[in-house]
Each structure stands twice: as structure tokens, then as C-alpha cells.
Amino acid sequence: MTNVSSSSIVNLAKRVAAALPVVVAALVWTAGGLAAAETVPATAGSGSALFAEHCSSCHGAAGEGFRSLYPPLARSRILADEPEVLPCIIRYGLRGEIVVDGRVFNQVMPGNSLLSAGEIARIISHMQALWGDENRAIEVETWLEDCK
Amino acid sequence: MSRPILNNLRYKTMLKLSHLSPCRGVCLPLALLFSLVLFGCDNRGVDDFPVLGEVTRDFSFVNQDNEVVTPVVFQDKVYVTDFFFTTCPSICPIMTRQMTRVYEAVKDEPGVLLLSHTIDPEHDTVEVLKNYADGLGIETAKWHMVTGPQDEIFAMAKHYMLAAMKYEEAPGGYLHSGSFVLVDRERQIRGYYDGTDSEAVDRLIEDLALFREP
Numbered sequence: 001m002t003n004v005s006s007s008s009i010v011n012l013a014k015r016v017a018a019a020l021p022v023v024v025a026a027l028v029w030t031a032g033g034l035a036a037a038e039t040v041p042a043t044a045g046s047g048s049a050l051f052a053e054h055c056s057s058c059h060g061a062a063g064e065g066f067r068s069l070y071p072p073l074a075r076s077r078i079l080a081d082e083p084e085v086l087p088c089i090i091r092y093g094l095r096g097e098i099v100v101d102g103r104v105f106n107q108v109m110p111g112n113s114l115l116s117a118g119e120i121a122r123i124i125s126h127m128q129a130l131w132g133d134e135n136r137a138i139e140v141e142t143w144l145e146d147c148k
Numbered sequence: 149m150s151r152p153i154l155n156n157l158r159y160k161t162m163l164k165l166s167h168l169s170p171c172r173g174v175c176l177p178l179a180l181l182f183s184l185v186l187f188g189c190d191n192r193g194v195d196d197f198p199v200l201g202e203v204t205r206d207f208s209f210v211n212q213d214n215e216v217v218t219p220v221v222f223q224d225k226v227y228v229t230d231f232f233f234t235t236c237p238s239i240c241p242i243m244t245r246q247m248t249r250v251y252e253a254v255k256d257e258p259g260v261l262l263l264s265h266t267i268d269p270e271h272d273t274v275e276v277l278k279n280y281a282d283g284l285g286i287e288t289a290k291w292h293m294v295t296g297p298q299d300e301i302f303a304m305a306k307h308y309m310l311a312a313m314k315y316e317e318a319p320g321g322y323l324h325s326g327s328f329v330l331v332d333r334e335r336q337i338r339g340y341y342d343g344t345d346s347e348a349v350d351r352l353i354e355d356l357a358l359f360r361e362p
Contacts, residue, residue, distance in 0.1 A: 031152050058241040066245060069283035108276075110235040110320065 047126025075101035080133025088142045088147035199303045201337035209294035212277040226359045227261040233268035236320045243343040253353045259360040262291040269295045
């Protein structure tokens with residue numbers, strides 16, 4: 001009796017010990033996955049990755065803006081009301097007084113000539129999904145023709 | 149100067165506690181832990197910071213309020229300085245956020261000033277800097293944002309041992325260091341901090357508290 005149970009305990013212990021690296025590995029893997037999800041967006045070149053690379057340094061990772069310097073894109077009515085001006089703003093920049101979320105901004109946003117029309121489209125669809133109207137059609141090529 | 153005194157204090161505290169036998173088992177480790185927390189990590193003084201350089205170069209720039217800024221402004225002050233430009237798309241917006249944290253931490257400390265140089269004076273005129281400072285909502289007397297002849301500004305960056313140069317391929321057209329430099333009251337460089345890393349800037353804010361004491 002005692003023998004059996006003690007040997008089964010030993011067996012159990014052995015099995016747990018054997019499984020430990022797997023458990024640890026799984027934990028590390030999950031933690032790594034979580035950390036990665038927080039810092040590096042899933043796919044390079046995706047809308048969220050492009051936003052993180054080209055927009056968030058000013059507008060904030062969550063589009064929250066900064067003081068009266070960088071407007072909060074999460075609260076911009078352009079996304080829902082006037083998305084056709086977005087490609088022009090992204091490519092050629094923006095200056096002069098604007099009102100976002102009831103606050104006045106009067107700064108200079110530099111244009112970004114490195115982004116292709118496809119990349120601009122992915123950034124816009126990322127912003128629309130988070131803060132705007134995701135059902136709006138996005139026609140970057142056409143909209144770019146009308147830049148002032 | 150301050151370290152030996154603290155160490156001495158810690159030694160005495162431990163000695164006394166070890167005489168109280170009933171609580172030795174629990175109290176002593178606790179006391180050790182306590183003294184470690186209290187003195188162990190926080191006994192740095194300004195003497196622990198090597199002198200990394202001396203600011204001997206003269207300068208004369210103009211700030212966002214169109215006032216002339218020379219070394220006289222920083223006489224008997226500790227200051228933090230950096231190089232940026234208002235339309236920089238990459239690291240400057242992050243540096244600005246971090247410098248704003250420093251600003252908030254030293255806003256009410258008369259002995260500490262901030263000095264940001266634009267490396268793009270052609271675009272960043274006094275009016276542009278004023279508008280940028282207004283967007284941040286900062287006070288000129290505490291945080292000077294200066295412009296001037298570009299070669300003078302580049303020479304000053306070099307004097308602080310920071311890189312700043314024109315570079316067509318870089319986003320925005322310039323390559324420059326993202327460091328914040330800590331300069332003490334004797335115009336000696338006492339620290340470099342990565343102005344894009346919030347933990348490095350946490351350290352800068354802590355170190356400023358040491359240097360601002362007369």
C-alpha cells in the first residue's frame with residue numbers, strides 16, 4: 001500500500017518535473033506573445049503598424065494627441081465627415097488654425113511623401129476602424145487628385 | 149560627504165536593533181530591508197557624477213519671446229539642453245513630450261532651466277517657436293526655445309558633444325541626437341539621457357533634484 005502510493009507520488013512528481021519545461025516554455029511563450037502584442041503590431045505594413053511608425057510619435061499611440069500641439073485624431077470629425085481630405089493631409093501636411101474636439105490648434109504638420117497610396121489607404125482604414133466610420137469607402141488615388 | 153554619514157547611521161541602527169533580543173528574528177531582517185530601502189539605493193550625491201565636459205563656448209541666441217539668450221541667463225542655474233526642430237516627424241515629438249515631463253517636474257524650481265535649440269532656424273523663426281511654445285503651454289522664463297545662425301547652433305551641439313547635421317535622406321532632412329544634457333551650476337556636463345526613453349528621463353528628473361540643491 002505504502003509502496004504503491006509513494007511510487008505513484010514519485011511518478012506524479014516525475015511527470016510534473018518532466019512537464020515543467022513545457023509549462024515554463026508555454027508561460028514564456030504566452031508572456032512573449034503578450035509583450036509582443038503590446039509593442040510590435042502583428043504584421044509589418046499593416047494599418048496599425050504604419051500608424052505606429054508614421055503618426056503616433058505626434059498624435060499618440062491611441063490617437064490621444066498632446067496638449068494644444070498635436071490634435072487628438074481619436075476625436076477628429078474628419079474621419080466620419082470628410083475622409084476624402086485625409087490622403088492630402090497625410091501626403092502634403094497641414095498648417096493653419098483648426099478646431100478638434102472643441103479646441104483650437106494652429107501648428108504645422110509636415111507632409112509624408114514616403115507613404116504609397118496603398119499604405120495611406122491602410123492607415124485610413126485603421127483609423128476608421130478605431131475612431132471613425134468603418135463602412136466608408138476609401139478611394140485614396142481619386143482623393144489625392146483633388147489636393148489643394 | 150553625505151555617504152559616510154548615512155552608512156554610519158545605518159550601522160548604528162543595526163547595532164541597536166540587534167540588542168533587542170525578543171524581536172530579533174523578525175525585526176532584524178525587517179530593519180535591514182528598511183534601511184536598504186531607505187539608504188541602500190538613494191545615497192547618491194552629486195560627487196558620484198563624473199564631470200563629462202565643460203561648457204566654455206560663448207553663445208548668443210534668440211528665444212520664443214524674441215529675447216537674447218546668452219550664458220548669463222544660466223548663471224548659477226542647473227540646466228537641461230537639447231536640439232530639435234518643430235517639424236521633425238521622427239524622434240522630436242517624443243523628445244518634446246519627455247522634455248515637457250521635465251518641465252512639469254521643475255516648473256516651480258527657480259534653480260533649474262531648460263534650453264532647446266532648433267537646428268532648422270530657416271523654418272523655426274521666433275514666431276514659429278512662439279507658436280510651438282504656446283501649443284505646449286509653457287513659460288519662456290523656464291523653457292527657452294532658441295533660434296540663431298545654423299552654423300552657430302551646430303557648433304554649440306558639437307560643443308555639448310551631440311550630433312546635429314543636415315542629411316537629405318533622414319525624415320525631415322536632419323540627423324541629430326535625441327539626448328538631453330544635464331549641465332550644473334559650474335557649467336560642467338554631468339549627464340546624458342536618452343530623451344526618447346521615459347525611464348532615462350525619470351532618472352534625469354531624479355538627478356536634477358540632487359543638482360538643484362545649492
